[in-house]
Amino acid sequence: MSPRQHPLLEMKTKNPWHRPLIICVAIVFAVAVIGMVTTGVIQNRHIRQKYKYGIVLDAGSSHTSVYVYQWPAEKENNTGMVQQTHVCNVKGKGISSYAGSPDAAGSALGECMEEARSKVPTERQKETPVYLGATAGMRLLRMENQSASDQVLASVENFLKVTPLSYQGACIITGQEEGAYGWITVNYLGDNFRKAQRTMGALDLGGASTQITFVSGVEAQSPQDFIHFRLYGNEYHVYTHSFLCYGKDQALRLALSHRLRALPETTNSTLLDHCFHTGYRKQKDLSDVYDSPCVSKQGTPTGTFIHQGAGNWSLCHQHVQGLFNFSQCAKRSCSFNGVFQPPLQGTFGAFSAFFFVMNFLNLTSGSLDDAKQRLTSYCSTPWEKIQKDHPKVKEKYLSEYCFSGTYILTLLEDGYNFTSDTWKEIKFIKKIGDSDAGWTLGYMLNMTNMIPAEAPDRPPLPHSGYVAVMVLLALLLPGLLFLGYRLFRRSGSASRKQIV
Ligand SMILES: Nc1nc2c(ncn2[C@@H]2O[C@H](COP(=O)(O)OP(=O)(O)OP(=O)(O)O)[C@@H](O)[C@H]2O)c(=O)[nH]1
Ligand SMILES: [Ca+2]
Numbered sequence: 001m002s003p004r005q006h007p008l009l010e011m012k013t014k015n016p017w018h019r020p021l022i023i024c025v026a027i028v029f030a031v032a033v034i035g036m037v038t039t040g041v042i043q044n045r046h047i048r049q050k051y052k053y054g055i056v057l058d059a060g061s062s063h064t065s066v067y068v069y070q071w072p073a074e075k076e077n078n079t080g081m082v083q084q085t086h087v088c089n090v091k092g093k094g095i096s097s098y099a100g101s102p103d104a105a106g107s108a109l110g111e112c113m114e115e116a117r118s119k120v121p122t123e124r125q126k127e128t129p130v131y132l133g134a135t136a137g138m139r140l141l142r143m144e145n146q147s148a149s150d151q152v153l154a155s156v157e158n159f160l161k162v163t164p165l166s167y168q169g170a171c172i173i174t175g176q177e178e179g180a181y182g183w184i185t186v187n188y189l190g191d192n193f194r195k196a197q198r199t200m201g202a203l204d205l206g207g208a209s210t211q212i213t214f215v216s217g218v219e220a221q222s223p224q225d226f227i228h229f230r231l232y233g234n235e236y237h238v239y240t241h242s243f244l245c246y247g248k249d250q251a252l253r254l255a256l257s258h259r260l261r262a263l264p265e266t267t268n269s270t271l272l273d274h275c276f277h278t279g280y281r282k283q284k285d286l287s288d289v290y291d292s293p294c295v296s297k298q299g300t301p302t303g304t305f306i307h308q309g310a311g312n313w314s315l316c317h318q319h320v321q322g323l324f325n326f327s328q329c330a331k332r333s334c335s336f337n338g339v340f341q342p343p344l345q346g347t348f349g350a351f352s353a354f355f356f357v358m359n360f361l362n363l364t365s366g367s368l369d370d371a372k373q374r375l376t377s378y379c380s381t382p383w384e385k386i387q388k389d390h391p392k393v394k395e396k397y398l399s400e401y402c403f404s405g406t407y408i409l410t411l412l413e414d415g416y417n418f419t420s421d422t423w424k425e426i427k428f429i430k431k432i433g434d435s436d437a438g439w440t441l442g443y444m445l446n447m448t449n450m451i452p453a454e455a456p457d458r459p460p461l462p463h464s465g466y467v468a469v470m471v472l473l474a475l476l477l478p479g480l481l482f483l484g485y486r487l488f489r490r491s492g493s494a495s496r497k498q499i500v
Helices: 007-014 018-043 103-107 110-118 136-144 146-161 175-189 248-261 286-290 313-321 353-360 368-379 383-389 395-415 439-447 463-499
Strands: 051-059 064-072 083-089 129-134 166-172 201-205 209-215 226-231 234-244 270-273 281-285 304-309 348-352 426-428
Touching: 018 463, 051 146, 051 439, 064 110, 064 439, 083 110, 103 146, 110 146, 129 136, 129 146, 129 439, 136 146, 136 166, 136 175, 136 234, 146 166, 175 201, 175 209, 175 226, 175 234, 175 348, 175 439, 201 353, 201 395, 248 270, 248 286, 248 313, 248 395, 281 286, 313 368, 313 395, 348 353, 353 395, 353 426, 368 395, 383 395
Parallel strands: 051 129, 129 166, 201 348, 270 304, 348 426
Antiparallel strands: 051 064, 064 083, 201 209, 209 234, 226 234, 281 304
């Protein structure tokens, strides 16, 4: 005879609903888990980004560039989100060169504006802001001839107003704005604001002006050279100064005019220039030198002169030093021409012509002494060889590199007070990521209020992190329940065995 079963066990094996119930519960659990995982995955799948766009025209003294920027629509206030997607260089010279025919200034932008517009989806064009900022070329034209400068601005305005984009205005920005926006650009692109890390100074060399901008702990002795920013919850005390007429084209005119003064006033006198290569010889108009408010002149010099190279770096360096006045800087912390400058602080990004020139001369790395040595050798190379070595470079740029390189070294060392030690703090840059270093991005960020004074509150987890945690917990929970159930059953059967 089989041993008699305990009445309780007998009852249990006889319960016809037990197995289906477990199966039902298991199915519900499985469905719930699959449901949660699927929801998590679907919720977190790649959503097609919607972008916003902005266009800024940099109307510089030498030429105009049109920049197109793009950023994810829902992340307007997260720094590091705006990217340059396109740049178009307008053919011809800068807008200030249209002083004699202002009506043509606007239409000259046509091709590049069309190209820029094609980079913005049609449905976004109506809401895409367009800004035009003019810099030192227009500052000089305004000083010389206000009505001509007004007419040029009116011409570009009339042209931009009728595009399908959202035209926001055309104006001449101040040198201080130009410096400050350049500083905002490099630090925005370096993500220095959001990470509250050390900022980078900005050095911009244009055709007609140059800017130096950096954070300084020094008290403002000259308040007009300081700007205070509160960005992302941090305070920045920023020194900035713009030197009108100290861009590289105006500096060259200034240098030529100094040397021409020493020549007899006969036409076609020969100007022997140590900043140009031996063998370089060109007839030039005196008006090319004197036609600028940066160059002092008696009367209106007309006629021509022979510009002849004599390539000698140390003599060129001496002449270039003569463009700066250091005598007013004896007493206080100063750069040149009596302009206050606090001691240099931190690293610097040097862009625009600082980069074009130093990159061409292969001087973007190495010491200051190296740079001087290499420039000495470059300047003494005959013009014929220089032309042979660089057949594709525009003759105007090529002929000027010895002067431009010397001017840059002098401006940085004698002007701004960089030394052999601090030279390594200068990084010659063109772009950061995909975006050009320059004032335009900072200008647009400011005009569209895209950098908040305070850091926005954020949830502790990013969205994807939140979904991942929820899915993990959802998987863990049924597992724990199942484990608990098993333990409960095991302890139940153990106590039953004891009873038996
Ligand atoms: N070598 C070289 N020079 C360039 C190049 N592009 C521009 N330049 C020159 O470099 C100088 C500065 O150029 P930009 O920074 O565009 O100057 P800009 O904005 O027109 O002038 P500002 O109004 O003073 O800022 C000018 O003399 C230009 O002619 C380039 O690709 N190579
Ligand atoms: Ca510029």
